[in-house]
Amino acid sequence: MDRLLSMEVFVSVVDLGSFTAAGQAFRISPPMVSKHISELEKRLGSTLLTRTTRRQHLTEAGQKYYENCKKILQDIKLADSGIADMGGSPKGLLRITASVWFGTFILAPIICDYLREYKEMQVELSLTDRLVDLVNEGFDLAIRIGELSDSSLVARRVSIFHESICGSPDYLEFYGIPITPEDLAHHKCLGFTNWRTQNGWNRVTKKNGRSNTEPSRFISNNAQAMRTAALKGIGLIMMPRGLIQEDIKNGHLVEVLKDFIPPARPIHAVYARELQHLSKLSSFVDFLTKKFNNS
Numbered sequence: 001m002d003r004l005l006s007m008e009v010f011v012s013v014v015d016l017g018s019f020t021a022a023g024q025a026f027r028i029s030p031p032m033v034s035k036h037i038s039e040l041e042k043r044l045g046s047t048l049l050t051r052t053t054r055r056q057h058l059t060e061a062g063q064k065y066y067e068n069c070k071k072i073l074q075d076i077k078l079a080d081s082g083i084a085d086m087g088g089s090p091k092g093l094l095r096i097t098a099s100v101w102f103g104t105f106i107l108a109p110i111i112c113d114y115l116r117e118y119k120e121m122q123v124e125l126s127l128t129d130r131l132v133d134l135v136n137e138g139f140d141l142a143i144r145i146g147e148l149s150d151s152s153l154v155a156r157r158v159s160i161f162h163e164s165i166c167g168s169p170d171y172l173e174f175y176g177i178p179i180t181p182e183d184l185a186h187h188k189c190l191g192f193t194n195w196r197t198q199n200g201w202n203r204v205t206k207k208n209g210r211s212n213t214e215p216s217r218f219i220s221n222n223a224q225a226m227r228t229a230a231l232k233g234i235g236l237i238m239m240p241r242g243l244i245q246e247d248i249k250n251g252h253l254v255e256v257l258k259d260f261i262p263p264a265r266p267i268h269a270v271y272a273r274e275l276q277h278l279s280k281l282s283s284f285v286d287f288l289t290k291k292f293n294n295s
Helices: 003-016 020-024 032-043 060-085 100-117 167-173 182-185 195-196 223-231 241-249 277-295
Strands: 049-053 056-058 091-100 119-125 141-145 154-161 163-167 235-239 265-271
Touching: 003 020, 003 032, 003 060, 020 032, 032 060, 056 060, 056 163, 091 100, 091 277, 100 119, 100 141, 100 223, 100 235, 100 241, 100 277, 119 277, 141 154, 141 277, 154 277, 163 167, 163 241, 223 235, 235 241, 265 277
Parallel strands: 091 119, 091 141
Antiparallel strands: 049 056, 141 265, 154 265, 163 235
């Protein structure tokens, strides 16, 4: 059997968590996945995975082999990309991850414009609100909003992220228009579930610890759901202005507390240092930066 393919299948089993998922990724049956793993174990003379009826676990040898395989496969990917770069125009597959709201409303349209200009490029966009491990999960690029922790990854600032506080006309007519952050104590402030670790409305009220706003009657991890709640008059929202600028323009939402909006946060393109010279990556980051600067 093809040893390189077997290594790829093995890594996929570990990353995806099952023979079935790896089989679906490679379009082969679970028994064929098992055969690839067995061939590797036979060649190495060591057990890589201990299997139960429901899941499998890496042995000590398996963990070491998995790490080595990841490095080898990454080196091969870089070698292939380097040769592709010699052809001039960027070509190949670029795997990108971003948050759900940003990827859906901001990034996807830019990717479409990019693909129209770079005919030999392909883009796979994965949207999730969890923090993705770029290297271990095989992504070339992540778009992240906010200040970044120290990392071995390269972070290139491409734009800044503005927020807005809004309410529907009906809501504001009933509850009144907040004039100062202290007024939020008497308002229905809608919250995102991930704000529990990001200080939420306290970024407006400048309070540390427990919020001085009323408990939110509606909480979600989805920006579109929160926008809908605000349009329906359930409460005030604080969210990316790019997502609600049309609602503001047509009067369906009204901005409040403009002088107390939290400071704008940076938007970074983040990628592994060894990928920074690939034309498919640099061409997209340059394109993204230009789009933001011209908007």
